Amino acid sequence: MQVIACIKQVPDTTQVQIDPKTNTLVRDGIPFIVNPYDTHALEECLRLKDRYGFKVTAVSMGPPNAEAALRKALSLGADRAVLLSDRVFGGADTLATSNVLTAAIRKLAEEEDVAIVFCGKQTIDGDTAQVGPGIATRMELEQLTLVDRILELDTDSKKLVVRRKLEGRYETVQTVLPAMITVVREINRPRYPTVPMRLRSKNAQVEVWNNEVLQLDVNKIGLKGSPTWVSKIFSPQRDKGEMIGAGISDPKDVASLLLDKMIAKDIITV
Numbered sequence: 355m356q357v358i359a360c361i362k363q364v365p366d367t368t369q370v371q372i373d374p375k376t377n378t379l380v381r382d383g384i385p386f387i388v389n390p391y392d393t394h395a396l397e398e399c400l401r402l403k404d405r406y407g408f409k410v411t412a413v414s415m416g417p418p419n420a421e422a423a424l425r426k427a428l429s430l431g432a433d434r435a436v437l438l439s440d441r442v443f444g445g446a447d448t449l450a451t452s453n454v455l456t457a458a459i460r461k462l463a464e465e466e467d468v469a470i471v472f473c474g475k476q477t478i479d480g481d482t483a484q485v486g487p488g489i490a491t492r493m494e495l496e497q498l499t500l501v502d503r504i505l506e507l508d509t510d511s512k513k514l515v516v517r518r519k520l521e522g523r524y525e526t527v528q529t530v531l532p533a534m535i536t537v538v539r540e541i542n543r544p545r546y547p548t549v550p551m552r553l554r555s556k557n558a559q560v561e562v563w564n565n566e567v568l569q570l571d572v573n574k575i576g577l578k579g580s581p582t583w584v585s586k587i588f589s590p591q592r593d594k595g596e597m598i599g600a601g602i603s604d605p606k607d608v609a610s611l612l613l614d615k616m617i618a619k620d621i622i623t624v
């Protein structure tokens with residue numbers, strides 16, 4: 355029985371640059387990291403390996419350099435790493451991304467049963483939170499999003515009970531395996547790789563699957579299979595700030611000046 359962690363390599367968000375002409379990411383010189391939520395998804399897989407002996411497979415779709423994210427997963431204890439990389443996968447929106455990941459997971463499931471597919475809650479670049487549910491829908495898996503705790507897992511009866519972290523409350527949900535879970539940060543604290551594991555992972559094999567392996571219809575993947583596309587990316591322009599009330603020191607006068615300004619700008623009404 356295996357568990358799968360979907361991990362995506364994302365740019366370190368503080369340093370992202372967008373090419374204003376093409377509206378695409380400028381990749382040169384940008385450091386990439388594993389999407390932080392996905393490190394929690396992987397950690398949960400590793401905990402299930404420690405407790406139940408599941409095999410852990412890490413899967414990523416991306417350009418060849420996304421291999422680094424998978425090597426990190428191997429250094430943490432993943433047993434297998436598969437990179438889905440092909441020019442025809444490029445330019446994918448969330449639908450096309452889900453199609454490729456689903457095909458890969460189906461192929462992995464032919465070799466060994468899949469108990470749970472783990473994803474992060476969302477990525478810190480695309481931020482859509484659509485890919486996990488997209489995979490679950492296509493694979494017809496029970497989907498449990500925003501999970502912050504696995505409360506019960508019985509591999510014999512295939513019972514799974516989790517807690518979901520919703521706005522201002524928690525929800526406990528029971529389902530049967532196989533299932534898809536998206537995790538929030540609170541679920542665990544990711545481990546660090548040991549030095550021997552890090553050294554071993556340098557020589558470990560990251561399998562690369564292209565579309566010759568997956569045999570997907572090119573109209574359902576990449577740019578061709580993406581019904582949505584980015585027409586423009588821009589940072590919102592901010593009006594230059596206005597200094598008001600310089601020299602006023604009495605808090606009452608400051609408060610009344612602020613009120614006057616907000617009334618004048620229709621921010622509040624009296």
Ligand SMILES: Cc1cc2nc3c(=O)[nH]c(=O)nc-3n(C[C@H](O)[C@H](O)[C@H](O)COP(=O)(O)OP(=O)(O)OC[C@H]3O[C@@H](n4cnc5c(N)ncnc54)[C@H](O)[C@@H]3O)c2cc1C
Pocket residue numbers: 360361362389391392395413414415416444445446447448449451455472473474475476477479480481482483484485486582583584
């Ligand atoms: C309208 C639109 C147009 C786009 N056009 C382009 C484009 O032209 N070129 C381009 O490069 N990108 C494009 N993207 C970005 C690309 O589609 C996203 O990177 C990808 O679809 C994942 O979506 P997300 O980052 O929002 O993931 P989310 O749905 O927020 O991710 C949820 C979880 O799914 C898993 N996951 C997501 N993506 C992957 C992955 N690739 N591999 C493994 N696991 C994954 C992770 O566990 C992640 O935590 C576009 C996105 C949108 C919404």
